[in-house]
Amino acid sequence: MDNERFERGCKKLSEVDGQVGEEVVAPLGDLGKYIVEFAFGDIYSREGLSLREREIATIAMLASRSGVEPQLRVHIKAGFNVGLSKEEIEEIIIQTVPYSGFPTAINALNVLKEF
Incomplete structure (x- = not known):
């Protein structure tokens, strides 16, 4: 190592x-x-992206996939830790709808509602 x-x-x-x-x-x-x-x-x-920007990208990618809710929970917490608000995370999830569809966005919003 x-x-x-x-x-x-x-x-x-x-x-x-x-x-x-x-x-x-x-x-x-x-x-x-x-x-x-x-x-x-x-x-x-x-270098090149802030941790906030990296978490925006990560949350968007995870929100776009099915079956990764445990990892999405971790990165939503990380998003809060690096300065994202709940409202911003909701917007990130909504932004995924045209590209990934409603079912994954609904699942992601349900995860966000846990916080």
Whole structure:
């Protein structure tokens, strides 16, 4: 394991999700390490987009898919953590309707209503 990459990922994960992120990846063992290293150590640590912008993109992508509600919950929490409001997240979900359809948007809005 590349310790520098893992440490960079842990730091970025903490910025995005706070302690919730650790709680999500810790039980995943090696898969959790890969998520920390790749998603947060490599992708989320790139320059060019703010964490807020990255969460907007992530929420939109997850809201556009079926069967990923647990991950959507994590990223809605992360969205709040990086400054998105509930109203903004609702708009992000509504924006997915023309491209992904009503069923996925309805599912995503139901997840958002949990908060």
